[in-house]
Amino acid sequence: MAEPATAREAAAPAVALLKDELDIVIPTIRNLDFLEMWRPFFQPYHLIIVQDGDPSKTIKVPEGFDYELYNRNDINRILGPKASCISFKDSACRCFGYMVSKKKYIYTIDDDCFVAKDPSGKAINALEQHIKNLLSPSTPFFFNTLYDPFREGADFVRGYPFSLREGVSTAVSHGLWLNIPDYDAPTQLVKPLERNTRYVDAVLTIPKGTLFPMCGMNLAFDRELIGPAMYFGLMGDGQPIGRYDDMWAGWCIKVICDHLGLGVKTGLPYIYHSKASNPFVNLRKEYKGIYWQEEIIPFFQQAVLPKDCTSVQKCYIELAKQVKEKLSKVDPYFDKLADAMVTWIGAWDELNPTGAALPNGKAK
Amino acid sequence: MRTSPSLLSLTIDSALLNLSNIADLSPLPDHIVLDLFLLPARTRYFLSSRHSTFESQLPLSFLPDVLRNSEIVLISETCTSLDYRVAISCFSEALYFGIELLFVFGKMSLAIRDDEIDIIIGAIRSDLTSFMNEWRPMFSRFHLIIVKDPDLKEELKIPEGFNLDVYEKSDIDRVVGSSTSVLFSGYACRYFGYLVSRKKYIISVDDDCLPARDPKGFVVDAVAQHITNLTTPATPFFFNTLYDPFTEGADFVRGYPFSLRSGVKCALSCGLWLNMADHDAPTQALKARQRNSRYVDAVMTVPAGSLVPISGINIAFDREVVGPALVPALKLAGEGKFRWETMEDIWSGLCVKVVCDHLGLGVKTGLPYVWRTDRGDPIASLKKEWEGVKLMEEVVPFFQSVRLPREATTVEDCVVEVAKAAKERLGSTDPVFARAAKAMLDWVNLWKSVGSISSSPAV
Numbered sequence: 001m002a003e004p005a006t007a008r009e010a011a012a013p014a015v016a017l018l019k020d021e022l023d024i025v026i027p028t029i030r031n032l033d034f035l036e037m038w039r040p041f042f043q044p045y046h047l048i049i050v051q052d053g054d055p056s057k058t059i060k061v062p063e064g065f066d067y068e069l070y071n072r073n074d075i076n077r078i079l080g081p082k083a084s085c086i087s088f089k090d091s092a093c094r095c096f097g098y099m100v101s102k103k104k105y106i107y108t109i110d111d112d113c114f115v116a117k118d119p120s121g122k123a124i125n126a127l128e129q130h131i132k133n134l135l136s137p138s139t140p141f142f143f144n145t146l147y148d149p150f151r152e153g154a155d156f157v158r159g160y161p162f163s164l165r166e167g168v169s170t171a172v173s174h175g176l177w178l179n180i181p182d183y184d185a186p187t188q189l190v191k192p193l194e195r196n197t198r199y200v201d202a203v204l205t206i207p208k209g210t211l212f213p214m215c216g217m218n219l220a221f222d223r224e225l226i227g228p229a230m231y232f233g234l235m236g237d238g239q240p241i242g243r244y245d246d247m248w249a250g251w252c253i254k255v256i257c258d259h260l261g262l263g264v265k266t267g268l269p270y271i272y273h274s275k276a277s278n279p280f281v282n283l284r285k286e287y288k289g290i291y292w293q294e295e296i297i298p299f300f301q302q303a304v305l306p307k308d309c310t311s312v313q314k315c316y317i318e319l320a321k322q323v324k325e326k327l328s329k330v331d332p333y334f335d336k337l338a339d340a341m342v343t344w345i346g347a348w349d350e351l352n353p354t355g356a357a358l359p360n361g362k363a364k
Numbered sequence: 365m366r367t368s369p370s371l372l373s374l375t376i377d378s379a380l381l382n383l384s385n386i387a388d389l390s391p392l393p394d395h396i397v398l399d400l401f402l403l404p405a406r407t408r409y410f411l412s413s414r415h416s417t418f419e420s421q422l423p424l425s426f427l428p429d430v431l432r433n434s435e436i437v438l439i440s441e442t443c444t445s446l447d448y449r450v451a452i453s454c455f456s457e458a459l460y461f462g463i464e465l466l467f468v469f470g471k472m473s474l475a476i477r478d479d480e481i482d483i484i485i486g487a488i489r490s491d492l493t494s495f496m497n498e499w500r501p502m503f504s505r506f507h508l509i510i511v512k513d514p515d516l517k518e519e520l521k522i523p524e525g526f527n528l529d530v531y532e533k534s535d536i537d538r539v540v541g542s543s544t545s546v547l548f549s550g551y552a553c554r555y556f557g558y559l560v561s562r563k564k565y566i567i568s569v570d571d572d573c574l575p576a577r578d579p580k581g582f583v584v585d586a587v588a589q590h591i592t593n594l595t596t597p598a599t600p601f602f603f604n605t606l607y608d609p610f611t612e613g614a615d616f617v618r619g620y621p622f623s624l625r626s627g628v629k630c631a632l633s634c635g636l637w638l639n640m641a642d643h644d645a646p647t648q649a650l651k652a653r654q655r656n657s658r659y660v661d662a663v664m665t666v667p668a669g670s671l672v673p674i675s676g677i678n679i680a681f682d683r684e685v686v687g688p689a690l691v692p693a694l695k696l697a698g699e700g701k702f703r704w705e706t707m708e709d710i711w712s713g714l715c716v717k718v719v720c721d722h723l724g725l726g727v728k729t730g731l732p733y734v735w736r737t738d739r740g741d742p743i744a745s746l747k748k749e750w751e752g753v754k755l756m757e758e759v760v761p762f763f764q765s766v767r768l769p770r771e772a773t774t775v776e777d778c779v780v781e782v783a784k785a786a787k788e789r790l791g792s793t794d795p796v797f798a799r800a801a802k803a804m805l806d807w808v809n810l811w812k813s814v815g816s817i818s819s820s821p822a823v
Contacts, residue, residue: 142671143672144673145674153656154656158644159673160756163757181615183617184619187616198661198662206667210602212602212604213605294621
């Protein structure tokens, strides 16, 4: 568990689940060597690579992968003026990949994440676990003390009402990380040597009404159920804030999932996070976020979406309105962000024409 | 002891206030940030935040000369913003005096004395010999209260070598009167122990549970884990994806608001079960051979506003803070001597959670595990008592809809409000609810007369 699994140790599964229904979205600015590690698990799937930074640089993709690659020029070409909503010089640009994908499911991973090992030493097929999470129901209305009741060997506990045991559709599966934990800059500075070595063998539904910090390093979601809300905001170059892209998306999707009766799971699978980013650089990117989140979180905790918001897009546009109304006073950045949220939906609907008014996600 | 990172944001806050509007941090020298926040191995001196020097914001020149040119570590137990702001003003003083300051705000693990803990066992079966012997390494340090189920006819068999008090039917009748003693039959007998205990922390396990082993083969000290859960803060207002941030090797993740990182008091710790998990009779009957072998190495706070079925099989709580909220109230018509034939703990747990949410207290779930032995036949239990499962369809929506008034500021008041609401909204649905509501009121009265050690408000 202390080291990642090698490419040899990772054994390809007999059946690659959902291989024609899932895209793997990877933002990168350097290289994609890490894909060698993941080859047994990823090779059956289509990759969408979003190249951040200098578009004249060539990103080398290892042989044998089926992929499409987009750099900044492509983004500008495809979205035209709407390209302003896609961040530059920040991994937030990955959400462009969500928009252009034609598949039902998305898995996104950072290029410094490798295959982890479970306590028995076996290489973890993260994608397989995410798919299991997404294909089984969530239980947001009542907490199950034995965690995900749909896992092998588990079930609902005594006292859990039978009427709630069908669960609801799972929109998001949030995985975790061994080795370098996802700490903010102040915590990294205080605990530079801390490593996450605890393998918690659980998946659980985050209860309705509870917000959480969503990390984009190891994340899967049902694009049809929640895709339009997975906008990773305005970060990086020319923006006052960075490293809050996935956080922002996480708060938005949770409010919308709670409103639409969809579930969000967290826990397994683990990946092995290998690179600790520079805490001083992180601090400079994050520090406004550290203050702003004190205002942002109560905003999301109190956000109420009207009943007539029955699609993700409608919910998102409504949220953007509320962001403009209530958060602009925190900083003019939120005004820009609210506009970008609307632009994003416009771009999403353009690229995904049938999705203009998706019906309410129903419990399957 | 864990270090809290909150200082940095406030350091920067202060710097931003004092230096004219800075758009970015590059002017701040790296080495100052480095010296401030990296922990070297050597720690020369520490001062508790309770030290008046810091609370009254006196300048550092007050400190004895020996502290000059030393590293000073300030340890704050409470991690409140007030301490931080005081610390910030010390920071500027320190720069002036050329003292390198290290601020380490950590929650020192509270040293709990053994005499603050009661272990309370409800004896549903008479022969406790193997149970007590198995738990001896964990229990023998503490005072135990054993309450014999009033319906149990046989004499209790308890091995030697424990510091304990045993209560039987006659004792219960004497203390609460024979008309009220009906509250304490069956599994609910343990609540009598809760009532008469005078300790702060109570740990209670069913008499068919033994110590579990973790995946490495070590025996789990359930008592120690429960105490750790109760004496570290809970974090109900925002979910931490790395679970309990106060555990060794864990912390709050990126995106967790700093203002919520000090957490709230944990009032109740709900443990889990290996082997026979606490499923209801239909589930266990359907999956007759299913045994829980998954050891989930986590403790987490159940978020505020989220209800949870709290099993009574393996729990611990802070009696001073939340005692009256554990209510022996819901007695099923066919209630029996197997957990499949009861729902009293589920009702009690829902009541506790609602009260805790209202009063800003925390409830944790997860570790420790106990090993629950195979006992009984779920199908037989299902035939005997099947109402309980149906009743939950009413019970859960009821508790989800309970709103406690702002004026209910004590646990007793909250319980009375829940009882009133139960009587109004559920009383006519099934007589078992009307009886439960009355039992809750009786319980609160008992608590006031017999149970109170102090009547201080919960928080």
